[in-house]
Amino acid sequence: MTKLGARLCCYGVAASTAIRDRTAYAGNFSASMLTYGLFVFIFSRVWSGAYESQSTIAGYTRSMVVWYFIIAEITSFGFGRYFWNLARDVKSGQVAYLLARPYDFVGYHYAERVGGSFVDAAIILAEGLAIGLLLAGPLPAAVEGGSLMAGFGRAGLLALSLVLAGSLNFYLQFALALTAFWLEENDALYWIFQKFALIVGTLIPIEFLPEQAARAALWTPFPYLSYAPARIFVAFSWAEAGSLLARQAIWVVLAMLLARFVFALGSRRVALNGG
Amino acid sequence: MEGVQRPGRLRAYARFLGLAFAVNVKSVLEYRVNFLVQFFGMMLNNAAFAAFWAVIIGRAGAVGGYGFTDVMFVWGLVSTSFGLAHVLAGNVRMLGKIVMEGGLDVYLLQPKDVMVNLLASRTVVSAWGDFVYGFIVLALLPGTDLARLALFCALALPGALIFAATFAAAESLAFFMGNAQAIASALSEFMLSFSLYPEGVFGKGYRWIMYSLVPSAFVAFVPLRIYRAMDWRFVPLLWAIALVYAALSYALFQAGLKRYESGNRVDTRI
Amino acid sequence: MAAIVADRLSKAFTLRIRPKGRFSTLRGLFRPERRIVQAVKGASFSVNEGEVVAFLGPNGAGKSTTIKMLTGILQPSGGTASVLGLDPSRDRKRLAWSIGSVFGQKSQLWFHLPPADSFRLLGAIYELEPALLASRSGALIERFNIGELMDVPVRKLSLGQRIRCEIAASLLHAPKLLFLDEPTIGLDVVARKEIRALIEELNKSDGVTVFLTSHDMGDIEKICKRAIIIHHGEVVVDESMKALKHRALARKYLGVRYAKPVDMDLPGLLPIKRTELSARYEVDTNEHSLAAVVKALASRGELEDITIEDEPLENVIATIYASRSGAEASLFGEREARHD
Numbered sequence: 004m005t006k007l008g009a010r011l012c013c014y015g016v017a018a019s020t021a022i023r024d025r026t027a028y029a030g031n032f033s034a035s036m037l038t039y040g041l042f043v044f045i046f047s048r049v050w051s052g053a054y055e056s057q058s059t060i061a062g063y064t065r066s067m068v069v070w071y072f073i074i075a076e077i078t079s080f081g082f083g084r085y086f087w088n089l090a091r092d093v094k095s096g097q098v099a100y101l102l103a104r105p106y107d108f109v110g111y112h113y114a115e116r117v118g119g120s121f122v123d124a125a126i127i128l129a130e131g132l133a134i135g136l137l138l139a140g141p142l143p144a145a146v147e148g149g150s151l152m153a154g155f156g157r158a159g160l161l162a163l164s165l166v167l168a169g170s171l172n173f174y175l176q177f178a179l180a181l182t183a184f185w186l187e188e189n190d191a192l193y194w195i196f197q198k199f200a201l202i203v204g205t206l207i208p209i210e211f212l213p214e215q216a217a218r219a220a221l222w223t224p225f226p227y228l229s230y231a232p233a234r235i236f237v238a239f240s241w242a243e244a245g246s247l248l249a250r251q252a253i254w255v256v257l258a259m260l261l262a263r264f265v266f267a268l269g270s271r272r273v274a275l276n277g278g
Numbered sequence: 279m280e281g282v283q284r285p286g287r288l289r290a291y292a293r294f295l296g297l298a299f300a301v302n303v304k305s306v307l308e309y310r311v312n313f314l315v316q317f318f319g320m321m322l323n324n325a326a327f328a329a330f331w332a333v334i335i336g337r338a339g340a341v342g343g344y345g346f347t348d349v350m351f352v353w354g355l356v357s358t359s360f361g362l363a364h365v366l367a368g369n370v371r372m373l374g375k376i377v378m379e380g381g382l383d384v385y386l387l388q389p390k391d392v393m394v395n396l397l398a399s400r401t402v403v404s405a406w407g408d409f410v411y412g413f414i415v416l417a418l419l420p421g422t423d424l425a426r427l428a429l430f431c432a433l434a435l436p437g438a439l440i441f442a443a444t445f446a447a448a449e450s451l452a453f454f455m456g457n458a459q460a461i462a463s464a465l466s467e468f469m470l471s472f473s474l475y476p477e478g479v480f481g482k483g484y485r486w487i488m489y490s491l492v493p494s495a496f497v498a499f500v501p502l503r504i505y506r507a508m509d510w511r512f513v514p515l516l517w518a519i520a521l522v523y524a525a526l527s528y529a530l531f532q533a534g535l536k537r538y539e540s541g542n543r544v545d546t547r548i
Numbered sequence: 549m550a551a552i553v554a555d556r557l558s559k560a561f562t563l564r565i566r567p568k569g570r571f572s573t574l575r576g577l578f579r580p581e582r583r584i585v586q587a588v589k590g591a592s593f594s595v596n597e598g599e600v601v602a603f604l605g606p607n608g609a610g611k612s613t614t615i616k617m618l619t620g621i622l623q624p625s626g627g628t629a630s631v632l633g634l635d636p637s638r639d640r641k642r643l644a645w646s647i648g649s650v651f652g653q654k655s656q657l658w659f660h661l662p663p664a665d666s667f668r669l670l671g672a673i674y675e676l677e678p679a680l681l682a683s684r685s686g687a688l689i690e691r692f693n694i695g696e697l698m699d700v701p702v703r704k705l706s707l708g709q710r711i712r713c714e715i716a717a718s719l720l721h722a723p724k725l726l727f728l729d730e731p732t733i734g735l736d737v738v739a740r741k742e743i744r745a746l747i748e749e750l751n752k753s754d755g756v757t758v759f760l761t762s763h764d765m766g767d768i769e770k771i772c773k774r775a776i777i778i779h780h781g782e783v784v785v786d787e788s789m790k791a792l793k794h795r796a797l798a799r800k801y802l803g804v805r806y807a808k809p810v811d812m813d814l815p816g817l818l819p820i821k822r823t824e825l826s827a828r829y830e831v832d833t834n835e836h837s838l839a840a841v842v843k844a845l846a847s848r849g850e851l852e853d854i855t856i857e858d859e860p861l862e863n864v865i866a867t868i869y870a871s872r873s874g875a876e877a878s879l880f881g882e883r884e885a886r887h888d
Contacts, residue, residue: 033460034459034460034463034464037460037464037467038463038464038467041464041467041468041471042471045471045472045475045479048342048475048479048480048481049334049341049342049475049476049479051479052338052341052342052476052478052479053334053337053338053341054338055338056338056339057338060337060338061337187309187312188309188311188312188315188316190316190319190404191312191315191316191318191319191404192315194319194320194322194323194404195319195322198322198323198326199326201326201330202326202329202330206330207330207333207334211333211334211337212333213333290672290675293672293675294669294672294673294675296672297668297669297672298669298672301658301661301665301666301668301669304661304665305658305660305661308660308661308701309660381654382621383616383621383651383654384651384654384655384656386619386620386621386640387619387620387621387644387647387649387656388644388656388673388674389641389642389644389645389673389674390641390673391641395673536623537623538621538622538623539561539622540613540616540621540622
């Protein structure tokens with residue numbers, strides 16, 4: 004096997020092991036499925052309250068905005084909370100052992116953690132679709148009519164956008180978690196990150212924000228964690244989907260470079276000072 | 279002198295709890311930077327939701343009968359009660375895990391009530407931010423005066439007790455079930471989530487749950503009504519309800535303690 | 549007077565078994581499979597006031613479970629215990645005033661704070677008047693030589709230092725009975741010696757009864773007068789250290805080295821190890837007289853060296869531990885006892 008082949012194989016095994024580990028015991032999902040269901044339920048009620056006196060807000064109907072929320076939350080529930088495990092491994096010195104392994108640390112963790120998340124994300128997505136049909140009615144129509152092509156395009160690009168969002172989430176949380184090399188307690192960084200992600204595109208579509216804030220938000224990575232896939236789902240058009248996906252991809256690359264940079268600094272620190 | 283009911287028990291307990299609290303605080307202040315970061319981090323968290331509500335209510339007017347002031351009051355009150363519960367009884371959400379891992383041993387070896395001793399042995403750093411947040415909100419709300427501040431405090435205390443009692447009861451399920459973590463965290467999550475959103479958005483069909491098993495009503499809906507009317511008459515009733523929840527929670531913990539297995543219970547996969 | 553009396557004490561745990569196969573999680577919800585595990589099956593023994601007793605047994609024998617029942621942590625599922633005249637399962641809080649305990653890994657000191665803070669909090673927990681607390685902790689700090697450690701956060705102490713503080717903390721309320729579960733685990737030779745000396749002194753000067761578990765034979769040989777061995781949940785040996793050592797004395801290891809090769813097989817006794825010039829024998833003195841063996845070996849040729857060693861106590865205990873059931877271990881004990 005070539006070196007690259009061997010490495011890809013290693014990542015593949017890592018990902019599939021993580022997937023099998025998750026599916027081994029279905030009880031693991033119940034907690035996050037329950038919380039997700041609860042949130043979707045509460046927000047569908049809140050939106051019902053908000054739409055009592057009007058039928059559209061910032062171009063969204065009630066049905067659209069509930070569907071929006073269902074998809075937008077998939078990144079946080081499906082492509083989970085990587086931060087905690089990683090930060091704990093750094094603080095406990097576990098990472099110092101892992102450094103000695105003969106693989107690319109960032110790549111391996113990406114494969115293992117994001118790979119394992121596919122199961123979570125798929126389950127949450129299925130749950131979301133079921134609850135959505137129950138609470139918000141049929142899927143919102145695509146902007147460009149209901150052709151079969153647009154239907155498949157929407158599903159495919161949604162999946163792609165979710166994977167990009169998950170990857171972006173991973174790399175950003177990875178970079179945040181590895182600040183544990185310097186900060187004994189770095190949880191607060193994660194919360195701040197999480198809250199921005201929540202406000203900018205998860206709880207509400209960014210169109211709801213005041214115009215200036217919405218425009219500024221587009222230049223941060225947050226909309227590409229949840230707004231992009233949700234927008235592609237509730238208001239599908241080829242042009243907008245293409246633009247959103249391109250911007251997501253750019254942010255994934257930037258975040259990956261950031262993660263690698265933080266990791267390089269941090270691991271040098273371990274090498275100098277010991278775990 | 280052993281074993282005899284000593285004089286001044288209450289005073290001894292007060293001294294013990296006071297010192298436990300002081301030690302907690304000192305322990306937290308060992309990491310001053312972390313304390314400040316978490317403190318402000320939590321405020322930011324709450325501010326994020328305030329922003330969410332500002333946007334929604336700005337777009338839609340009232341939601342479920344709550345205007346922006348109502349939402350802010352409820353957030354402030356819930357935040358302060360929830361924070362106070364975790365400031366004073368910081369182990370309340372760790373209880374199940376402690377039971378599972380046999381961590382009660384240390385408390386069982388000491389001549390103090392296990393549940394009180396356990397709960398008081400930790401303070402949650404971020405909760406301090408929550409606790410203070412309510413007062414900041416109150417200060418920013420129009421029309422706040424000393425009477426309203428007093429009422430706010432009189433509502434927050436039973437709220438904290440109900441939060442602690444409900445969480446502790448949910449966590450105490452760990453005594454009875456193999457893995458109660460999922461149920462316990464779901465119950466806690468329901469309790470907090472329901473209390474943060476307008477009562478009016480929930481249909482009548484399931485609102486009864488919030489007045490019983492998941493008592494969000496008594497930490498949010500009812501206090502809001504009392505506060506709007508500035509009517510002190512119902513405050514003692516709220517206190518009585520809080521004491522009932524505390525008593526039930528304590529009884530559940532005591533029943534569970536008899537079944538405590540000190541970390542010897544192992545879930546095996548065979 | 550007896551400090552501890554355990555009477556047919558037993559404890560069963562229910563083990564939940566996760567079913568496997570299809571829909572296992574669902575089935576587990578409705579019909580969980582259970583298995584009862586008897587951790588302790590009717591252990592009876594007693595410890596007198598002022599004794600230092602070693603409570604031994606291999607991992608999983610029921611040692612910790614028994615100690616937890618004696619201290620009121622666990623409710624026994626059968627039998628009774630009486631500790632300092634109290635029933636730990638009903639009078640836990642009353643008992644707590646007069647017992648102290650150090651549980652190897654479970655610390656009662658606050659990890660992030662200096663021991664001084666924990667001492668003050670423990671003072672409040674045991675309701676010691678500030679003046680009394682000051683004099684008690686002063687004496688303990690001197691005796692345990694931890695004055696310099698009192699203001700250092702516990703997380704920065706070495707294990708040996710931490711255990712010294714841990715034991716001192718457990719003595720603040722002047723308990724009459726001290727439970728020590730693996731107090732020297734993970735310590736280096738010097739620290740272990742210090743801890744042993746302290747325990748011995750506590751017993752001698754203050755008359756504290758000590759109930760100690762350890763895997764370290766050194767601890768046991770040095771400080772304990774009696775050993776209770778529990779295995780498969782049953783007490784299989786309960787005798788003085790002297791008697792236990794005597795079992796060891798019945799077996800000798802004899803090594804010889806000759807100047808020239810000779811026939812080293814004796815009638816009824818073959819070497820357990822041999823080279824061309826030397827051999828090693830395991831002599832059961834109940835079967836062979838040691839003097840006769842030495843004489844016979846001397847008569848085979850010119851001896852350059854001869855060594856005679858006792859069987860280490862560790863081997864005796866290992867043999868007991870290795871038995872597959874409580875009954876077998878007891879049998880072994882009886883057979884050994886008959887040899888005495």
